[in-house]
Amino acid sequence: MSANDHWITTPxxxxxxRGALDVERTELGxxxxxxxxxxxAQCADEQLAMAESQxxxxxxxFRTRATAVELDALPTKRVYIGAPPRPHGVYDLLVDGRLVGQGxxxxxxxxxxxxxxxxxxRRAGRPGTVxxxxxxxxxxxxxxxxxHNETTELVALRTDAPVAPAPxxxxxxxxxxxxSISHGSDGSSPTAIWPAVAASLGGVELVNLGLGGSALLDPFTARAIRDAPADLISLKVGINLVNLDVMRLRAFGPAVHGFLDTVREGHPRTPLLVVSPILCPMHEETPGPSAPDFGxxxxxxxxxxxxxxxGEAAGGKLTLRVIREELARIVSERACxxxxxxYLDGRELYGEGDVEELPLPDQLHPDAATHRRMGERFAALAFGGGGAFA
Structure with missing residues (x-):
């Protein structure tokens, strides 16, 4: 903490x-x-627990006249044995919508x-200050x-002038x-991931339910979306179903219908955009699962x-091509x-014309430059003239 004598602490x-669907009180904050x-409570999966808490x-x-701000936080960082250290999570500070600081x-x-x-x-650590x-x-x-990529427990907010919740x-x-692509995997900072870029360009408030490794048409996720306030909803479906190999074609169609039915229970007339996967060459015609190559x-x-x-696609295993065809068909039929x-084909966000210039570094996830491009394209396609959210 700074030696500044004029700090005001705000709980x-x-x-x-903003952007959270639940806030848990802890011993520290x-x-x-x-x-x-x-x-x-309906899923004990560790991957989901990690993803939703990031x-x-x-x-x-908040609104304030402060010229200095301190935030105490307790992040949870992940270290992968045999790999170089991951960069620390980034906090982006915006003033009147403009990025003015990072830490x-x-x-x-x-x-x-x-x-x-x-x-x-797991090893316990102590809070720090940005x-x-x-x-x-x-x-x-x-x-x-x-x-966007560190579970973050918020401990204390200090400023050199009073604060009030933003109107x-x-x-x-x-x-x-x-x-994870929507979650922000490999994005450089929280406002640089593609949904945040699109939200800024579209002039909307973002609630991001991009859940790394966990976009699996889970009923509890559909109910969370059903019950959450929203003026616009988009569902990007497909890559996790393939790279985790969690279902076959027979189950996929009914699962999509069920997910959409549940969302519509709470949002019967809300603009709803179904987005298929971006191009991922290794899974276009080859089913999952995916596995890490440790070489x-x-x-x-x-x-x-x-x-x-x-050849396993003929037996009902899912590929990205199959998923796009099914999603386009389902949306076309329901739209009557x-x-x-x-419906939006995800290859309009990242497709054949992008692979040579901006290849997926790990064969699955876009890099920071691709996040920017995807965000700009989504804003134009969804929020622009004739788009689902225009």
């Missing part, structure tokens, strides 16, 4: 947070969640993962976007659900390879009775 409460407690799209939002908390809990054995070990100063004088709206912006709320791990390279065989339902 972090749900009123100061609060832990934002992107799935409500009821949904979390606050992608979650931000503190990280280097302390925190540590989870050490052995990907070869699937085991992990500080922003030199902010413009005068009344302003401040947002601190939390690291409602009047902007529409866009709720987006997808996989380059020591040099900091982790790539993935498909474990299925192309649902004029607010639309």
């Amino acid at each position: 972090v409460t749900a009123e100061l947070l 609060v832990l934002p969640h992107r799935l409500p407690a009821r949904a979390r 606050p992608s799209g979650v931000r503190l939002a 990280s908390v280097t302390e925190g809990n540590t989870v050490t993962v052995d990907m070869r054995t699937g085991t992990s070990e 500080r922003f100063d030199g902010l413009p004088a005068g009344e302003k709206d401040v947002e601190i976007w939390l690291p 409602e912006s009047g902007r529409r709320v866009w709720l987006h659900h997808g996989s 380059g791990l020591g040099e900091g390279r982790l790539t993935f390879v498909p474990m299925g065989e192309p 009775d649902d004029p607010f339902l639309r």
